[in-house]
Amino acid sequence: xxxxxxxxxxxxxxxxxxxxxxxxxxxxxxxxxxxxxxxxxxxxxxxxxxxxxxxxxxxxxxxxxxxxxxxxxxxxxxxxxxxxxxxxxxxxxxxxxxxxxxxxxxxxxxxxxxxxxxxxxxxxxxxxxxxxxxxxxxxxxxxxxxxxxxxxxxxxxxxxxxxxxxxxxxxxxxxxxxxxxxxxxxxxxxxxxxxxxxxxxxxxxxxxxxxxxxxxxxxxxxxxxxxxxxx
Numbered sequence: 001x002x003x004x005x006x007x008x009x010x011x012x013x014x015x016x017x018x019x020x021x022x023x024x025x026x027x028x029x030x031x032x033x034x035x036x037x038x039x040x041x042x043x044x045x046x047x048x049x050x051x052x053x054x055x056x057x058x059x060x061x062x063x064x065x066x067x068x069x070x071x072x073x074x075x076x077x078x079x080x081x082x083x084x085x086x087x088x089x090x091x092x093x094x095x096x097x098x099x100x101x102x103x104x105x106x107x108x109x110x111x112x113x114x115x116x117x118x119x120x121x122x123x124x125x126x127x128x129x130x131x132x133x134x135x136x137x138x139x140x141x142x143x144x145x146x147x148x149x150x151x152x153x154x155x156x157x158x159x160x161x162x163x164x165x166x167x168x169x170x171x172x173x174x175x176x177x178x179x180x181x182x183x184x185x186x187x188x189x190x191x192x193x194x195x196x197x198x199x200x201x202x203x204x205x206x207x208x209x210x211x212x213x214x215x216x217x218x219x220x221x222x223x224x225x226x227x228x229x230x231x
Contacts, residue, residue, distance in 0.1 A: 005051045007036040012052070020054065025062035032071050033085050034172055035230040043072065043080040085169055087225055093166050094218045100163050101147075102210045108153035109198040109206070117199060120149055124191055131184050140178055146191055170221055177220030186216060 012027040031037050043063060049056040063080045066072045075081050112120075127142035147167075151160040167174075177183050190213040197205035 002047070002051070004037050004041065005048060007031050008048070009052060021058045021061050024052075024054070024058040025065055028059075028062045028066060029069075029071065030172055032066065032082055033169060035084060035225070035228040037082050037084070039082055039084040039086070039231075041082045042078060043082065045080075084230070085225075086231055087222060090170060090173075090218060090221055090225065093169060094214050097163065097166055098211050098214050100159055100166075101150075101214065102207050104151050104154040104156060104159055104163065105194060105198065105206050105210060106203055107156055108150045109201060111155060112153050112198070116153060117195075120146075120195060120198075123149060124188070124195060127188055127191070131188055134181075136179055136184075139184055140175055143178065143187065143191075173221040173224050174217060176224050177217060180220065183216070183220055187213065190216075 008027050008031045011030045012023060014023060016023060018026075028037075028043075037043075043059075045056045045059045045063070048059050063072060067074055067080070070083060071085070072080050072082050123142065123146055127139060127146070130138040130142055147163075151163060154160070178187065190209055193209045194206060194213070197203075197209060
């Protein structure tokens, strides 16, 4: 089995309660984003189907979706070729997220009730507990829940969908970064500062901390991309 097929197989979790089409798509997507299938690599559907012992249909459907996401491209006479995520893409995504996350947080702040703030505080306290217990998977979920709570309370569904789409491209790198104890501690501290800025309706603090929070996350992601030799 080739290294590229092996990399996809490593990310193919057949224990999940999802269709094979979805599982194949998610495995290819993660492998491509992490750079384990280098940019410029041609995807041979027949080879993957044979070595993974599946029909070509799930692979063809996965490629169609990945073309739409611009992670691969269809080149005449060459077939499907990997584009992947580049360092300049990471910068672009985070520049956009700075603006959108700041907007969502300020909108949420102005519409949240005291009960909402208590719920958000409880979520942060839960994150502290998980972090102290070194429950990494639960910390990752807690961070996602913190962001989702703010997006929900912003009452801007279109903004939420845009941010989640952008975040999805780098979520695998983010998870790698958060597995660093140092980054987890700092991220929790930043979440508390954002929370306090929301409580006091301090727009300047929210803007500053949100930008610093995302800048630090970006630096971890860039370091991982460079380690993986993604240009």
